[in-house]
Amino acid sequence: MAETESPMKTTDPARATPSIKCDAHEIAPGVLIYSDFVNTYATKLGDELLLIDPGFAHLSGAVHRSVRAWSDAPVTSAVYTHGHADHAFGLQAFLDAGDRPQIVAQENCLDRFRRYRLTHGLNAHINQRQFSLPAPMFPDRFIEPTLTFRQALSQRISGHEVLYTAARGETDDGCYVWIASKRFLFTGDLVIWQAPNCGNPQKVQRYPVDWAEALETMAGLGAEWLFPGHGLVVQGEAAIREMLTNTALYLRSIIDQVLERINRGETPEEIYHAVEPDPALSALPYLAARYDHPKFIVRNLLRLWGGWWNGNAADLLPATWQRQAEEIAALAGGVEALVGRGRTHLDAGDTAMAAHLAEWATRAEPGNRSAQELKRDVYGARLREEPSLMAQGIFRAARNDAKQVLQDLE
Ligand SMILES: [Zn+2]
Numbered sequence: 250m251a252e253t254e255s256p257m258k259t260t261d262p263a264r265a266t267p268s269i270k271c272d273a274h275e276i277a278p279g280v281l282i283y284s285d286f287v288n289t290y291a292t293k294l295g296d297e298l299l300l301i302d303p304g305f306a307h308l309s310g311a312v313h314r315s316v317r318a319w320s321d322a323p324v325t326s327a328v329y330t331h332g333h334a335d336h337a338f339g340l341q342a343f344l345d346a347g348d349r350p351q352i353v354a355q356e357n358c359l360d361r362f363r364r365y366r367l368t369h370g371l372n373a374h375i376n377q378r379q380f381s382l383p384a385p386m387f388p389d390r391f392i393e394p395t396l397t398f399r400q401a402l403s404q405r406i407s408g409h410e411v412l413y414t415a416a417r418g419e420t421d422d423g424c425y426v427w428i429a430s431k432r433f434l435f436t437g438d439l440v441i442w443q444a445p446n447c448g449n450p451q452k453v454q455r456y457p458v459d460w461a462e463a464l465e466t467m468a469g470l471g472a473e474w475l476f477p478g479h480g481l482v483v484q485g486e487a488a489i490r491e492m493l494t495n496t497a498l499y500l501r502s503i504i505d506q507v508l509e510r511i512n513r514g515e516t517p518e519e520i521y522h523a524v525e526p527d528p529a530l531s532a533l534p535y536l537a538a539r540y541d542h543p544k545f546i547v548r549n550l551l552r553l554w555g556g557w558w559n560g561n562a563a564d565l566l567p568a569t570w571q572r573q574a575e576e577i578a579a580l581a582g583g584v585e586a587l588v589g590r591g592r593t594h595l596d597a598g599d600t601a602m603a604a605h606l607a608e609w610a611t612r613a614e615p616g617n618r619s620a621q622e623l624k625r626d627v628y629g630a631r632l633r634e635e636p637s638l639m640a641q642g643i644f645r646a647a648r649n650d651a652k653q654v655l656q657d658l659e
Contacts, residue, residue, distance in 0.1 A: 257284055258482045262492045262535050267442040267480045273315035276482050277474050280433070281319045283312045287335040290435060290476055291316045291324070292428070295407020300327040300350065301426060301435045302478065303339030306388055313342035326406060328413065329354040329394060330437025330478060331423040332361040334376075340392045353402065354394035355415045357422035362391045364453075375451045379642040398424075418460030419446045421453075425463065427470055432486075434472035439463055440492070442480025444531070444538040445500055448545025449639055455549050457500050464497035480535065492535060499530040503543060507550045516560030517551045542637040574612035584614045591623045595630060603627045611651070618658055625651035 255276050259265035269286050276282040279293040283304070289312050290301040298320060304312050316324075327350040329337035337358070343350070365372060365387070373385035396402070402413040412427045419438045426435040438446065439460060447455045468490045475483040475492070483489050506524040515523070526543040530536050558565060567573070578584045591606030607627045610620035628648035635641055 255282075255482075257282055257288075258484060260483070260485045260488055262481070262483050262488055263533055265481055265534055267534060269479065273312075273319070275319065277433070277476075277484070279431070280474075280476070281316060282476075282482065283308075283315050285311075287479055288477065288482075289339065291320070292433065293320060293322060294409045294411070294428070296322050297325040297407050298322045299406055299411060300324050300340075300343070301476070302330050302336040302437065303327055303343070305335050306338040306341065306390070309339040309342040312339050313346060316343075317346075324348040324350045326351045326353060326404065326411070328352075328424070328426055328435075329358055330425065330435065331355070331420040332358040332365075333420065333438070334388050336437070336478065338388050338390075338392070344392070351404075352392065352395045353404070353413060354397055355413075355422045355424045356397040356399050357420075358394055359397060361420070361422050362393060365389075365391070378646045379449075379451060379639060381642055381645050414463075414466075416459065416463035416466075417456035418463060419455055421456065423463075425467060427467075427472070429470075432471060432473035433476065434467060434470060434474065434489070435476045436467065436478065438478035439467070440475065440477035440480070440496065440535075441540070442477060442535045443540040444526070444536050444543060445496065445546070446541045447500065448541050448543070448547070448549040450545050450548070450643065451639075454553060456553070457504055457546055457550055461497040461500040461504065464493045464500070468493035468497070495530055495533060496536065499527060499536050500546070502527045502530070503546050504550060507547055507554075511551070511554060517548075517555070518560050520551060521547055537636070539636050540638050542640055545637075545639065570608075571612050574609040577609045578613035584610050584617050584620055587613070588617075588619045588623050591627065595623070595627055600627060600631045600634065604631065611654075615654065616658065618655065621651045621654045621658070624648075625655065 256268050257271045258276055271284045273283040281291040283289040285308055287304050289304040292299045324343055327340055369387055369389055373387035376387055377385045400415050404411045409428055409430045413424050416423050416425055416439060423437055425437055425439055445460055447457045447460060471486060472489050473486055475489045483492060503526055507520055510520045524547045578587055581587050587606050587610040591603045594603035604627050607624040611624050614620055625648055628644045632641055632644045
């Protein structure tokens with residue numbers, strides 16, 4: 250494939266159509282891309298190869314074959330931009346074929362792998378819900394980094410300086426890679442062609458402020474090529490600077506709104522409802538909220554700076570959801586009244602309120618058919634109207650739970 254025809258490259262990110270998959274090909278001089286949801290890159294530096302994000306375990310063989318069809322130079326270094334399942338698990342085929350790379354990662358990657366061993370079942374269930382997988386799934390075999398660093402690490406590969414810089418953002422073990430001699434910037438998931446994945450409701454703490462700072466620092470590097478963890482490669486210094494700066498501004502806008510309100514003494518509930526992302530930035534193709542959701546970033550900042558209490562004193566040491574629901578049903582005059590009210594809100598398009606009624610109705614009386622049908626229909630509607638994959642995953646799981654109960658009731 251000719252370089253200019255690459256479906257994975259753009260010089261105008263404000264008008265590009267993001268893609269997540271392509272055949273392996275040389276996307277920039279001396280850089281091979283293998284893209285299947287996540288981007289893996291192999292970079293020729295003299296007579297050595299540097300592998301950036303080996304990828305998923307199940308694609309290891311395919312990545313290896315693609316790299317070897319392109320170059321037979323030894324992989325002397327491989328870097329995990331962070332230890333997520335789609336980035337740091339694809340080295341096995343290279344090791345099996347005899348490569349012995351230095352495996353570079355930010356030092357918190359080791360703690361991540363320890364945590365993954367400790368909470369394997371939890372992460373398998375989270376991933377099943379988040380990505381709507383048929384069964385719980387999560388890697389349990391780890392290829393540990395052999396060379397870790399805390400702040401930054403400079404490595405010389407065939408005369409080229411490769412600079413790894415730690416950057417918390419989506420994770421606490423993130424880093425980006427800068428090769429000044431080629432003006433190559435590999436960002437990992439600090440750039441993903443979506444609104445920053447910085448609020449995931451089911452996963453551990455994320456770091457919006459550090460993320461913005463890293464984007465601002467990267468914007469000052471003068472990169473000619475930006476290679477993201479997901480989505481299109483960007484060529485052109487001005488385009489790259491603009492993209493990085495806009496992504497930082499998107500985060501800064503949410504961060505500043507939350508900070509102002511949190512310091513004014515507002516409750517988490519007030520802040521959650523009041524803060525909105527910048528509308529002009531949200532319209533850019535690389536900042537669309539198709540994966541994470543800006544409201545989840547608000548929640549994540551509240552968790553970062555405050556405790557878990559939500560500001561409602563009744564929720565501090567609460568009654569169970571079931572007892573609360575039974576009380577509301579009794580006040581309403583029975584579960585059928587809740588279901589009727591839920592249908593009214595659903596028909597009027599207020600799916601958020603309809604969801605509360607469906608939860609109360611099904612929790613007050615789990616064996617009630619019409620309550621479960623309301624729940625199924627409400628989350629079906631929320632699923633259709635919500636572009637964020639993370640919200641979709643949870644809504645789909647709730648809808649499927651209701652479907653399962655209805656099937657069991659038959
Ligand atoms: Zn990723």
